[in-house]
Amino acid sequence: MRSASPATEMGIGYLLRRGLAAGAAAGALAAVFFYLVLEPVVRRALVIEEARGNADGGGHSHEEPLVSRSMQVFGGIVTVTVAGLLFGLVFAVVYAWSRNRLPGGSDFGRAVVLAGLGFMVFTLLPGLRIPANPPAVGDPESVTRRTLIYVLTILVGLLIVLALFALDRALADRGYDVPRRAALAVAGAVVGLTLLFLLVPGSPDGIPADMPADILWDLRVASLAMLGLLWTVLGVGFGLLLSPRTRTAAAAEPAVAG
Amino acid sequence: MSNVTASTRATVPVWAWALVALAFAALYLITQENGSLVGATAAEYIHEFTHDARHALGVPCH
Numbered sequence: 679m680r681s682a683s684p685a686t687e688m689g690i691g692y693l694l695r696r697g698l699a700a701g702a703a704a705g706a707l708a709a710v711f712f713y714l715v716l717e718p719v720v721r722r723a724l725v726i727e728e729a730r731g732n733a734d735g736g737g738h739s740h741e742e743p744l745v746s747r748s749m750q751v752f753g754g755i756v757t758v759t760v761a762g763l764l765f766g767l768v769f770a771v772v773y774a775w776s777r778n779r780l781p782g783g784s785d786f787g788r789a790v791v792l793a794g795l796g797f798m799v800f801t802l803l804p805g806l807r808i809p810a811n812p813p814a815v816g817d818p819e820s821v822t823r824r825t826l827i828y829v830l831t832i833l834v835g836l837l838i839v840l841a842l843f844a845l846d847r848a849l850a851d852r853g854y855d856v857p858r859r860a861a862l863a864v865a866g867a868v869v870g871l872t873l874l875f876l877l878v879p880g881s882p883d884g885i886p887a888d889m890p891a892d893i894l895w896d897l898r899v900a901s902l903a904m905l906g907l908l909w910t911v912l913g914v915g916f917g918l919l920l921s922p923r924t925r926t927a928a929a930a931e932p933a934v935a936g
Numbered sequence: 937m938s939n940v941t942a943s944t945r946a947t948v949p950v951w952a953w954a955l956v957a958l959a960f961a962a963l964y965l966i967t968q969e970n971g972s973l974v975g976a977t978a979a980e981y982i983h984e985f986t987h988d989a990r991h992a993l994g995v996p997c998h
């Protein structure tokens with residue numbers, strides 16, 4: 679028998695350090711993707727914004743920039759990296775809280791499942807309901823309303839996930855087997871997501887006529903890809919950082935038993 | 937086997953949840969702040985510095 683429980687090794691500090699490390703790696707890689715893929719799209723959109731400013735008689739605030747273009751690119755890299763670090767911190771705490779309820783069989787599997795859920799709730803759902811926009815799209819008047827839609831989409835998505843986990847536990851307590859619980863969870867997800875898309879409104883903004891569709895498409899796809907990369911590196915990285923401990927424990931087990 | 941680890945749990949102390957709240961406050965500052973928490977000049981500087989990342993991260997921005 680193993681007397682030492684793995685929980686003693688997997689305290690909150692242990693998880694937080696690994697969450698911050700995985701988050702920093704995820705943020706740094708996402709920042710590279712941002713610089714190589716997203717910046718060129720943003721630059722294409724800024725040309726449109728500038729042309730519009732010139733047509734208006736040059737009354738736009740970008741005439742006398744508070745922050746230079748190169749500083750904005752640098753700022754973008756820093757911001758994406760910091761965002762990854764913060765995601766990692768939150769991820770570690772939520773992992774500690776939800777570890778016993780997550781499917782996946784191992785810490786690596788659970789970390790990947792949690793990252794998948796995080797991608798769906800915090801990236802895919804708002805990305806579908808209120809997609810990313812390049813500069814020169816978006817009415818400053820409606821930014822508060824769009825922010826509310828963005829936050830509401832995430833909150834409803836979070837509620838759906840928590841409700842499905844509660845439903846699954848209730849069904850398990852009633853003796854439902856795994857196939858039936860899985861089928862009901864999928865049905866519940868379909869109902870929840872349908873309600874979300876019916877009840878939460880979309881963006882109130884139209885797309886200006888001078889914005890080419892390919893810039894809009896490229897930015898939205900690149901934004902989803904960057905965040906998908908961030909979640910993947912975070913989940914896989916965090917899972918790998920937890921794995922050596924699990925493997926050592928498993929390898930040590932026969933020796934202890936013998 | 938895996939059920940050995942499945943029954944264990946890292947307890948989440950209050951300070952860890954406070955850290956999560958701080959992380960969300962920081963995320964708000966870099967993705968949303970437009971003058972409701974800090975002064976107008978500072979807010980405009982934060983907005984311009986994080987501008988490209990806000991578009992890339994897909995958060996609503998001006």
